[in-house]
Amino acid sequence: MASEIEQQAMRRAVDAARMRGNCLPNPTVGCVVLDSGGREVGVGATVRGGAHAEVEALAAAGEKAKGGTAVVTLEPCRHIGNTGPCTAALIEAGVARVVIAETDPTPKAGGGADVLRAAGIDVETGVLADEAAPQNLAWRFAVTNGRPFVTWKYAATMDGLSAAPDGSSKWITGPDARRDVQQFRAQCDAIVAGTGAVLADDPRLTVRDVDDLPLPYDRQPLRVVVGESTIPNYYRVFDRVAPTLMIQSREPDEVLAKLVENGVHHVWLEGGPRLAGGFWKAGVIDRVIGYIAPAMLGSGRAALEGEATTLADLRPIDITDLTMIGPDIRIIGTPGQAPRETYV
Numbered sequence: 001m002a003s004e005i006e007q008q009a010m011r012r013a014v015d016a017a018r019m020r021g022n023c024l025p026n027p028t029v030g031c032v033v034l035d036s037g038g039r040e041v042g043v044g045a046t047v048r049g050g051a052h053a054e055v056e057a058l059a060a061a062g063e064k065a066k067g068g069t070a071v072v073t074l075e076p077c078r079h080i081g082n083t084g085p086c087t088a089a090l091i092e093a094g095v096a097r098v099v100i101a102e103t104d105p106t107p108k109a110g111g112g113a114d115v116l117r118a119a120g121i122d123v124e125t126g127v128l129a130d131e132a133a134p135q136n137l138a139w140r141f142a143v144t145n146g147r148p149f150v151t152w153k154y155a156a157t158m159d160g161l162s163a164a165p166d167g168s169s170k171w172i173t174g175p176d177a178r179r180d181v182q183q184f185r186a187q188c189d190a191i192v193a194g195t196g197a198v199l200a201d202d203p204r205l206t207v208r209d210v211d212d213l214p215l216p217y218d219r220q221p222l223r224v225v226v227g228e229s230t231i232p233n234y235y236r237v238f239d240r241v242a243p244t245l246m247i248q249s250r251e252p253d254e255v256l257a258k259l260v261e262n263g264v265h266h267v268w269l270e271g272g273p274r275l276a277g278g279f280w281k282a283g284v285i286d287r288v289i290g291y292i293a294p295a296m297l298g299s300g301r302a303a304l305e306g307e308a309t310t311l312a313d314l315r316p317i318d319i320t321d322l323t324m325i326g327p328d329i330r331i332i333g334t335p336g337q338a339p340r341e342t343y344v
Contacts, residue, residue: 009071020045021215031057036067066094075104101132138266162303176326193271195227252282277305
Protein backbone atom coordinates (compact mmCIF):
# COMPACT_ATOMS: atom_id res chain seq x y z
CA MET A 1 0.00 0.00 0.00
CA ALA A 2 1.30 3.44 -0.92
CA SER A 3 2.88 5.31 1.96
CA GLU A 4 1.86 8.80 3.03
CA ILE A 5 5.06 10.14 1.45
CA GLU A 6 4.17 8.45 -1.85
CA GLN A 7 0.64 9.85 -1.73
CA GLN A 8 2.02 13.33 -1.15
CA ALA A 9 4.35 12.79 -4.09
CA MET A 10 1.40 11.72 -6.23
CA ARG A 11 -0.42 14.95 -5.45
CA ARG A 12 2.74 16.80 -6.39
CA ALA A 13 2.83 14.87 -9.67
CA VAL A 14 -0.83 15.74 -10.34
CA ASP A 15 -0.03 19.43 -9.76
CA ALA A 16 3.01 19.25 -12.03
CA ALA A 17 0.90 17.79 -14.82
CA ARG A 18 -1.83 20.39 -14.33
CA MET A 19 0.67 23.25 -14.50
CA ARG A 20 2.06 22.00 -17.81
CA GLY A 21 -1.32 22.61 -19.49
CA ASN A 22 -2.97 20.97 -22.50
CA CYS A 23 -0.88 18.16 -24.05
CA LEU A 24 -3.46 16.78 -26.50
CA PRO A 25 -3.29 14.56 -28.48
CA ASN A 26 -1.07 13.12 -25.74
CA PRO A 27 -2.25 12.56 -22.18
CA THR A 28 -1.30 14.96 -19.41
CA VAL A 29 1.20 13.23 -17.12
CA GLY A 30 3.21 14.22 -14.07
CA CYS A 31 6.02 12.34 -12.34
CA VAL A 32 7.92 12.73 -9.08
CA VAL A 33 11.06 10.72 -8.30
CA LEU A 34 11.91 9.96 -4.66
CA ASP A 35 15.35 8.74 -3.63
CA SER A 36 15.82 5.60 -1.54
CA GLY A 37 15.19 7.66 1.59
CA GLY A 38 11.86 9.04 0.36
CA ARG A 39 13.15 12.53 -0.48
CA GLU A 40 11.96 14.30 -3.64
CA VAL A 41 14.82 14.52 -6.12
CA GLY A 42 13.09 15.06 -9.47
CA VAL A 43 9.83 16.40 -10.90
CA GLY A 44 8.64 16.31 -14.49
CA ALA A 45 5.57 16.71 -16.69
CA THR A 46 4.90 15.62 -20.25
CA VAL A 47 5.68 18.21 -22.91
CA ARG A 48 3.38 18.31 -25.95
CA GLY A 49 5.30 16.51 -28.68
CA GLY A 50 8.39 16.27 -26.48
CA ALA A 51 9.82 14.57 -23.41
CA HIS A 52 7.54 12.50 -21.21
CA ALA A 53 7.10 13.20 -17.51
CA GLU A 54 9.21 10.24 -16.38
CA VAL A 55 12.13 11.25 -18.60
CA GLU A 56 12.06 14.83 -17.27
CA ALA A 57 11.88 13.68 -13.64
CA LEU A 58 14.64 11.11 -14.05
CA ALA A 59 16.89 13.66 -15.73
CA ALA A 60 16.41 15.98 -12.75
CA ALA A 61 17.05 13.17 -10.26
CA GLY A 62 20.17 11.81 -11.94
CA GLU A 63 21.98 9.10 -9.96
CA LYS A 64 19.72 9.74 -6.97
CA ALA A 65 16.94 7.83 -8.75
CA LYS A 66 18.76 4.51 -8.28
CA GLY A 67 16.99 2.42 -5.66
CA GLY A 68 14.29 5.06 -5.38
CA THR A 69 10.62 5.37 -6.32
CA ALA A 70 8.98 6.94 -9.36
CA VAL A 71 5.48 8.26 -8.66
CA VAL A 72 3.57 8.87 -11.89
CA THR A 73 -0.01 9.88 -12.68
CA LEU A 74 -0.35 7.56 -15.71
CA GLU A 75 1.13 4.12 -16.35
CA PRO A 76 4.55 4.52 -18.04
CA CYS A 77 4.42 3.79 -21.76
CA ARG A 78 6.16 0.78 -23.28
CA HIS A 79 6.23 1.89 -26.92
CA ILE A 80 8.51 4.03 -29.06
CA GLY A 81 6.87 7.24 -30.25
CA ASN A 82 8.46 10.68 -30.45
CA THR A 83 10.53 9.46 -27.49
CA GLY A 84 11.68 6.06 -26.26
CA PRO A 85 9.66 3.88 -23.87
CA CYS A 86 9.36 5.34 -20.38
CA THR A 87 9.53 1.80 -19.01
CA ALA A 88 13.03 1.46 -20.45
CA ALA A 89 14.09 4.79 -18.93
CA LEU A 90 12.86 3.71 -15.49
CA ILE A 91 14.58 0.34 -15.71
CA GLU A 92 17.83 1.93 -16.87
CA ALA A 93 17.67 4.46 -14.02
CA GLY A 94 17.53 1.61 -11.53
CA VAL A 95 14.39 2.61 -9.65
CA ALA A 96 13.17 -0.02 -7.21
CA ARG A 97 9.49 0.93 -7.14
CA VAL A 98 6.94 2.65 -9.37
CA VAL A 99 3.67 4.03 -8.00
CA ILE A 100 0.95 4.68 -10.60
CA ALA A 101 -2.38 6.49 -10.37
CA GLU A 102 -4.12 5.43 -13.62
CA THR A 103 -3.41 2.59 -16.01
CA ASP A 104 -3.04 3.35 -19.71
CA PRO A 105 -6.01 2.03 -21.76
CA THR A 106 -4.28 2.19 -25.16
CA PRO A 107 -3.12 -1.12 -26.69
CA LYS A 108 0.14 0.37 -27.99
CA ALA A 109 1.32 2.19 -24.85
CA GLY A 110 -0.52 0.28 -22.12
CA GLY A 111 0.92 -2.66 -20.25
CA GLY A 112 3.92 -0.77 -18.95
CA ALA A 113 3.31 -1.96 -15.40
CA ASP A 114 3.80 -5.57 -16.50
CA VAL A 115 7.05 -4.66 -18.25
CA LEU A 116 8.33 -3.06 -15.07
CA ARG A 117 7.32 -6.02 -12.93
CA ALA A 118 9.07 -8.38 -15.33
CA ALA A 119 12.23 -6.33 -14.77
CA GLY A 120 11.98 -6.90 -11.02
CA ILE A 121 10.54 -3.50 -10.12
CA ASP A 122 7.83 -3.30 -7.44
CA VAL A 123 4.73 -1.68 -8.96
CA GLU A 124 1.55 -0.40 -7.34
CA THR A 125 -1.38 0.99 -9.36
CA GLY A 126 -4.57 2.87 -8.50
CA VAL A 127 -2.95 5.28 -6.04
CA LEU A 128 -5.10 8.46 -5.83
CA ALA A 129 -6.54 7.57 -9.23
CA ASP A 130 -9.67 9.62 -8.51
CA GLU A 131 -7.52 12.75 -8.08
CA ALA A 132 -5.52 12.16 -11.24
CA ALA A 133 -8.44 11.10 -13.47
CA PRO A 134 -9.98 14.54 -14.24
CA GLN A 135 -6.83 15.68 -16.05
CA ASN A 136 -7.22 13.04 -18.74
CA LEU A 137 -11.00 12.69 -18.83
CA ALA A 138 -11.31 13.72 -22.48
CA TRP A 139 -8.19 11.87 -23.64
CA ARG A 140 -9.23 8.62 -21.94
CA PHE A 141 -12.77 8.92 -23.34
CA ALA A 142 -11.46 9.43 -26.86
CA VAL A 143 -9.04 6.51 -26.85
CA THR A 144 -11.56 4.10 -25.31
CA ASN A 145 -14.68 5.18 -27.24
CA GLY A 146 -13.22 5.83 -30.67
CA ARG A 147 -14.58 9.38 -30.91
CA PRO A 148 -13.74 12.75 -29.38
CA PHE A 149 -15.16 13.87 -26.04
CA VAL A 150 -17.67 16.66 -26.80
CA THR A 151 -18.17 19.70 -24.59
CA TRP A 152 -21.12 21.88 -25.60
CA LYS A 153 -20.91 25.48 -24.48
CA TYR A 154 -23.74 27.96 -24.77
CA ALA A 155 -24.70 31.35 -23.43
CA ALA A 156 -28.33 32.27 -22.83
CA THR A 157 -30.64 34.63 -21.02
CA MET A 158 -32.65 33.46 -18.02
CA ASP A 159 -35.52 32.62 -20.37
CA GLY A 160 -33.26 30.25 -22.32
CA LEU A 161 -32.67 32.36 -25.43
CA SER A 162 -29.29 32.61 -27.12
CA ALA A 163 -30.14 35.12 -29.86
CA ALA A 164 -32.60 37.94 -30.46
CA PRO A 165 -35.30 37.65 -33.15
CA ASP A 166 -33.01 39.46 -35.60
CA GLY A 167 -30.33 36.82 -35.05
CA SER A 168 -27.95 39.00 -33.04
CA SER A 169 -26.28 37.17 -30.14
CA LYS A 170 -23.15 39.17 -29.30
CA TRP A 171 -22.76 39.60 -26.33
CA ILE A 172 -25.29 37.94 -24.01
CA THR A 173 -22.93 37.42 -21.11
CA GLY A 174 -20.42 39.81 -19.59
CA PRO A 175 -16.64 40.11 -19.98
CA ASP A 176 -15.90 37.94 -16.94
CA ALA A 177 -17.79 35.02 -18.45
CA ARG A 178 -16.13 35.53 -21.82
CA ARG A 179 -12.71 35.41 -20.19
CA ASP A 180 -13.72 32.30 -18.27
CA VAL A 181 -14.63 30.56 -21.53
CA GLN A 182 -11.06 30.88 -22.76
CA GLN A 183 -9.76 28.62 -19.97
CA PHE A 184 -12.08 25.85 -21.11
CA ARG A 185 -11.38 26.39 -24.81
CA ALA A 186 -7.69 25.98 -24.04
CA GLN A 187 -8.38 22.43 -22.80
CA CYS A 188 -9.71 21.32 -26.20
CA ASP A 189 -8.03 20.58 -29.50
CA ALA A 190 -10.90 21.56 -31.82
CA ILE A 191 -13.56 24.29 -31.76
CA VAL A 192 -16.63 23.43 -33.82
CA ALA A 193 -19.33 25.80 -35.06
CA GLY A 194 -22.02 25.73 -37.72
CA THR A 195 -21.95 27.81 -40.87
CA GLY A 196 -25.01 29.75 -39.70
CA ALA A 197 -23.29 30.94 -36.54
CA VAL A 198 -20.12 31.80 -38.45
CA LEU A 199 -22.04 33.82 -41.04
CA ALA A 200 -24.02 35.62 -38.32
CA ASP A 201 -21.20 36.51 -35.93
CA ASP A 202 -17.94 36.19 -37.93
CA PRO A 203 -16.16 34.61 -34.94
CA ARG A 204 -12.46 33.79 -34.95
CA LEU A 205 -13.01 30.47 -33.09
CA THR A 206 -9.71 30.66 -31.25
CA VAL A 207 -8.47 30.82 -27.69
CA ARG A 208 -8.21 34.54 -26.95
CA ASP A 209 -6.07 36.45 -24.46
CA VAL A 210 -3.56 33.60 -24.25
CA ASP A 211 -1.16 35.63 -22.11
CA ASP A 212 -3.87 36.00 -19.44
CA LEU A 213 -4.54 32.26 -19.08
CA PRO A 214 -3.56 30.70 -15.74
CA LEU A 215 -1.70 27.86 -17.49
CA PRO A 216 0.80 27.88 -20.37
CA TYR A 217 -0.74 27.59 -23.81
CA ASP A 218 1.27 27.01 -26.97
CA ARG A 219 -1.06 25.95 -29.77
CA GLN A 220 -4.43 27.08 -31.07
CA PRO A 221 -7.07 24.39 -31.57
CA LEU A 222 -8.24 23.25 -34.97
CA ARG A 223 -11.15 25.42 -36.15
CA VAL A 224 -13.96 23.34 -37.63
CA VAL A 225 -16.91 24.79 -39.54
CA VAL A 226 -19.70 22.37 -40.41
CA GLY A 227 -22.62 22.80 -42.78
CA GLU A 228 -23.46 23.31 -46.41
CA SER A 229 -23.47 27.12 -46.63
CA THR A 230 -20.50 28.87 -48.20
CA ILE A 231 -18.35 31.07 -45.97
CA PRO A 232 -16.65 33.99 -47.77
CA ASN A 233 -12.88 33.74 -47.64
CA TYR A 234 -12.54 37.15 -45.94
CA TYR A 235 -14.23 35.88 -42.76
CA ARG A 236 -11.99 35.74 -39.71
CA VAL A 237 -12.24 31.96 -39.43
CA PHE A 238 -9.86 31.82 -42.39
CA ASP A 239 -7.15 34.04 -40.94
CA ARG A 240 -3.67 32.69 -40.14
CA VAL A 241 -4.12 32.44 -36.38
CA ALA A 242 -5.10 28.76 -36.52
CA PRO A 243 -5.83 26.00 -39.07
CA THR A 244 -9.42 25.59 -40.28
CA LEU A 245 -11.25 22.47 -41.43
CA MET A 246 -14.49 22.72 -43.40
CA ILE A 247 -16.92 19.79 -43.17
CA GLN A 248 -19.90 19.93 -45.52
CA SER A 249 -22.15 17.94 -43.25
CA ARG A 250 -24.02 18.49 -39.99
CA GLU A 251 -24.52 14.82 -39.28
CA PRO A 252 -22.80 14.27 -35.92
CA ASP A 253 -21.33 10.85 -36.70
CA GLU A 254 -19.84 12.10 -39.96
CA VAL A 255 -18.40 15.19 -38.25
CA LEU A 256 -16.89 13.18 -35.41
CA ALA A 257 -15.45 10.58 -37.81
CA LYS A 258 -13.72 13.36 -39.73
CA LEU A 259 -12.34 14.75 -36.48
CA VAL A 260 -11.00 11.33 -35.54
CA GLU A 261 -9.15 11.30 -38.87
CA ASN A 262 -7.58 14.60 -37.84
CA GLY A 263 -6.46 13.30 -34.45
CA VAL A 264 -8.94 15.33 -32.38
CA HIS A 265 -9.65 14.12 -28.84
CA HIS A 266 -11.70 16.95 -27.29
CA VAL A 267 -14.30 19.00 -29.17
CA TRP A 268 -15.50 22.39 -28.00
CA LEU A 269 -18.95 22.70 -29.60
CA GLU A 270 -20.46 26.15 -29.84
CA GLY A 271 -22.17 28.38 -32.29
CA GLY A 272 -25.64 27.42 -33.46
CA PRO A 273 -28.68 25.88 -31.75
CA ARG A 274 -29.37 23.73 -34.82
CA LEU A 275 -25.92 22.16 -34.72
CA ALA A 276 -26.09 21.66 -30.94
CA GLY A 277 -29.55 20.15 -31.33
CA GLY A 278 -28.24 17.58 -33.79
CA PHE A 279 -25.45 16.52 -31.45
CA TRP A 280 -27.86 16.45 -28.51
CA LYS A 281 -30.35 14.26 -30.37
CA ALA A 282 -27.55 11.90 -31.41
CA GLY A 283 -26.48 11.54 -27.78
CA VAL A 284 -22.89 12.62 -28.42
CA ILE A 285 -22.69 15.58 -26.05
CA ASP A 286 -20.65 14.49 -23.04
CA ARG A 287 -20.45 17.70 -21.02
CA VAL A 288 -22.50 20.91 -20.98
CA ILE A 289 -21.17 24.29 -19.91
CA GLY A 290 -23.85 26.96 -19.81
CA TYR A 291 -23.43 30.66 -19.04
CA ILE A 292 -26.70 32.22 -17.94
CA ALA A 293 -27.01 36.01 -18.05
CA PRO A 294 -29.29 37.77 -15.52
CA ALA A 295 -31.49 39.15 -18.28
CA MET A 296 -34.55 38.35 -20.37
CA LEU A 297 -35.24 38.62 -24.08
CA GLY A 298 -38.86 37.50 -24.26
CA SER A 299 -38.52 36.27 -27.82
CA GLY A 300 -35.75 34.98 -30.02
CA ARG A 301 -33.86 31.73 -30.67
CA ALA A 302 -33.50 29.06 -28.03
CA ALA A 303 -30.04 27.82 -27.11
CA LEU A 304 -30.96 24.34 -28.37
CA GLU A 305 -33.15 23.22 -31.26
CA GLY A 306 -34.73 19.81 -30.90
CA GLU A 307 -37.75 17.65 -31.62
CA ALA A 308 -39.17 17.17 -28.12
CA THR A 309 -42.98 17.05 -28.08
CA THR A 310 -43.89 16.24 -24.47
CA LEU A 311 -42.34 16.39 -21.00
CA ALA A 312 -41.55 12.70 -21.40
CA ASP A 313 -38.77 13.86 -23.74
CA LEU A 314 -37.16 15.86 -20.95
CA ARG A 315 -33.53 14.89 -20.48
CA PRO A 316 -31.81 15.92 -17.24
CA ILE A 317 -28.39 17.39 -16.65
CA ASP A 318 -26.42 16.10 -13.68
CA ILE A 319 -24.88 19.27 -12.29
CA THR A 320 -21.21 19.04 -11.27
CA ASP A 321 -20.49 22.75 -10.76
CA LEU A 322 -22.49 25.93 -10.18
CA THR A 323 -20.49 29.16 -9.96
CA MET A 324 -21.05 32.90 -10.29
CA ILE A 325 -18.74 34.38 -12.93
CA GLY A 326 -19.12 38.11 -12.48
CA PRO A 327 -22.87 38.78 -12.81
CA ASP A 328 -23.44 35.58 -14.80
CA ILE A 329 -24.04 32.02 -13.67
CA ARG A 330 -21.87 29.17 -14.98
CA ILE A 331 -23.44 25.72 -14.89
CA ILE A 332 -21.41 22.60 -15.71
CA GLY A 333 -23.02 19.19 -15.98
CA THR A 334 -23.24 15.90 -17.80
CA PRO A 335 -26.31 14.63 -19.67
CA GLY A 336 -28.18 12.17 -17.49
CA GLN A 337 -30.79 9.48 -18.04
CA ALA A 338 -33.07 9.94 -15.06
CA PRO A 339 -36.59 8.45 -15.37
CA ARG A 340 -39.54 10.70 -16.11
CA GLU A 341 -40.86 10.18 -12.56
CA THR A 342 -38.01 12.37 -11.29
CA TYR A 343 -39.90 15.43 -12.49
CA VAL A 344 -43.40 14.59 -11.27
